[in-house]
Amino acid sequence: MKHQALPPEFSVIRNEDKCIQCQACVRQCGFDVHEYDEEKNQVCANETNCVNCQRCVMICPTKALSITNNPNHYRINHHWNSVHIQNISRQAATGGVILTGMGNDKPMPSYFDRILINASQVSNPSIDPLREPMELRTYLGAKPDQIKLTSENGQLKLAEPPPPQVRIETPLLFSAISYGAISLEVCETLARAATELGTLYNTGEGGLHKDLYQYKNNTIVQVASGRYGVNHQYLNAGRIVEIKIGQGAKPGIGGHLPGEKITRSISETRMIPEGTDAISPAPHHDIYSIEDLRQLIYNLKEATNYQKPISVKISAVHNIAAIASGAVRAGADIIAIDGFRGGTGAAPMAIRDHVGIPIELALAVVDQRLREEKIRNRVSLLAAGGFRSSADVIKAIALGADAVYLATAPLIAIGCRLCQKCYTGKCSWGICTQDPYKTKRVNPELAAERVSNLIHGWSHEIKEMMGGMGINSIESLRGNRAHLQGVGLNEKELKLLGIKYAGEAI
Amino acid sequence: MLLEGELRIPSGCAISGMINRRGERFSGEAVIKSIALMHDRSNGLGGGFAAYGIYPEYKDYYALHLMYMNQSCRDEVESIIKDNFSVEVEERIATRNHKGIVKPPNLWRYFVVPKDYKIHESKDSEDDFMAAITMEINVKFNGKACVISSGRNMGAFKGVGYPEDIGEFFRLDEYKAYSWVAHGRFPTNTPGWWGGAHPFTLLDWSIVHNGEVSSYGANRRFLEMFNYKIALQTDTEVIAYAIDLLVRKHKLPLELAAKVLAPPFWKDIDRMSNDDQKVYQSLRTIYGSLLMNGPFSIILGFPGGIMALNDRLKLRSLTAAEKGDLLLVASEESAIREICPNPDRVWYPRGGEPVIGRLYEEVTI
């Protein structure tokens, strides 16, 4: 038998008492699940197509819908679970690579969930952020080891200008998501929110659309292996230029934008032909070794007149400490490390789920190695890869990060529910699609407010937790591992993270 | 059970300090009286003093004060000392029996200079050489032996007991100094450890500290990049090393170093003049990891002066007063008035504003 139909993954449960046949679900579903039967005056569901994106559930005015896992079970088998059976069956039919979207969803060990945060008591008062100033302002860029001052007529001055610094008002930035993977409306949403918050968003490898140049004060422009959209104007449009060596979701391979998603606008922005797949090469074809990276970094510094910090984004992989150290010595001003929970618009599932290491460990070992080599001051460290809450952020900063890159969280704020079908371009929420019927579903003004709200909420929570630790300035939290303790971690894990076990004397 | 030295003990305390800016030297009786008034701020598990100008006849020698918990440590440490330094004098530190002081360790004093060829070999300055040796000893002996002070024409005296008892024990009434700094400790643990008492010293710097450094982890990991070996597991250590790095190594004026430890808020920096803004912004971005977070009041002693400083939010008490040539600072106004009933001026320094008392320019010591 060539074709073997797979049972639907999900069941659509419609409470007929509540359904008013308004057909909002029919119109909003991006996967052609709901249909109105005129004869029966009933909306019914073609469940095979359902990907559990939750758009219909959200839009239904009477909350008549819910999506569950299809109660049809394969026989329980902890080794050959249903995901494996489905994937093998699909590959048998098509011979292709199983693609997926967003970040690793498998139950790998989480370190953030096994690290706890300190609070001060008795000998050290906790501080109330509503009463005392609590400072989150962060400057990204290389710092010299020593300040050089001079005096002119009794006025103290800097003897030499410091290396370029970029100021952000909160240690949260928006990570790289390319125009192409997402719609222009979502790019604009992130740009607006970044502007309102006093932080930065990252263009990803999709280039910078001309309508977004107005947000250049809050933009990080990325130079990825495909060099999409990279020209002199582009490089000077950002506050920071980031070289993307890898991303956490798919270390070792490049970006992938299927031809269906390449419209006229994307073709113009990326400077590539319409309709053909845009597959970024795995390495930059001019970076085959560390000295080549140094060359590119300095090319970019020359092109931007040494006015902008240059960031290097690397995936968290096995030799991350040495790679990071090399990148610092190659001249990077910022190093962004993307852990294995990082999201993507399209990646082979096998790579997304099995390649790369957790950001907690990567960050800890990189920070420690750079300090041992006495070069930590030369870069700001950004951590990325599945940060879910302000608690995750505090832990990352205490482990050594200067700031944290967020991508999945703001997308969830806009509406994403992680159905992982981004690569189809059919996103019902209008987020990762170029279909004009759907892209309108993100109203940048409203969506930017939601994203802003999220970051404001997290920033306030960070202040509360800092205050609880007796800290009123973020630089005192950076690398301060004494405020973290672990539970359920073994000796090796504690050692790598550089923290003690909960209850241990400090 | 882990002893202090192997783990950090937070503590609350009392501090007091004074300087005669004319350089006139006086005995330790006054500062002992001052700190004794604040008896209830301590719990008898630590007290200490630092004094400047007490060894005028040996002022060009480093005065090493050491404590040894047992004889074998002493032998080992002395061999390190004799290997690296020419020893001019080697003697016990004079003490008197005191019922409040139980089982004191061996207390020794050496006046030394580094051997020339050692300096040539290491290519360090004399100060760097001495600092490295003291840090090496403190780390290596892990509490069983420790360098109490290693400065010139100054010394620290400290141990387990109420500060006034420690003062009597060390016969501080017999010394004459132009500035004194004192500390009483309330550690939140027993047993007390002689090495854990304040002041903490490095070369000529001495620090007494009331508070807890919440930024300790960040401060420590920054200082380690500059070759400071953090051994004694007390918060005070990072403050001393930070001052040493900023003032001695990076040549910042002391007032600016205070602004690194307790910097102005960003909202205040935003309102500064252009030049000032650039300077303070750079100070905070370059030395952000030396910001001392958490409540503190400290008194720093150094040749020629003292500095008192509060954290930015002034979460510990600190009062200052002046009478003629005398500048006094203490945790409580009563401790000042105990020895100086009618000061010319009394004030409460603001959070982050240093109070610095220096010998007048024309004074030489």
Add this chain to the structure above:
Amino acid sequence: MKKVYANPKHCVNCHLCKVYCIAAHSKSKDVLKAYKKENLKDTARIIVEETKTISCGLQCRHCDEPKCVASCISGAMRKDLNTGIVFCDPSRCVGCLTCVVACDYGAVQPGPDGKALKCDLCKDLGEPACVANCPNGAIAFLEKEDE
């Protein structure tokens, strides 16, 4: 006066404006009861035009010189001189539907009971229900100087 203005750029074609318009004009003011008990389906006073990828909610413009009022033979169509709202009084409407023909905007529709059906800016409620419930800010209740 404040009117409802539509922005096709943000309309997602969900038709929820119609659902809440119906609920707002029902007796129970509850969506479920309005549809299931009161049978008010197809009585929305806002019309959603959709063509290919563009859609937009349209309703009565509450004109300064309303043609429907001029054409009304029974005086059911009226303009409230205080609020400016043009509305139909169903007790007087005889179902001639002249207003449907007269309206330049096609904003008046024949209702299932044969009487004229059109937007009354939710005059008894405060904020128009369509604006309050649009999930994407595609319609707004605004004062505009020129029209």
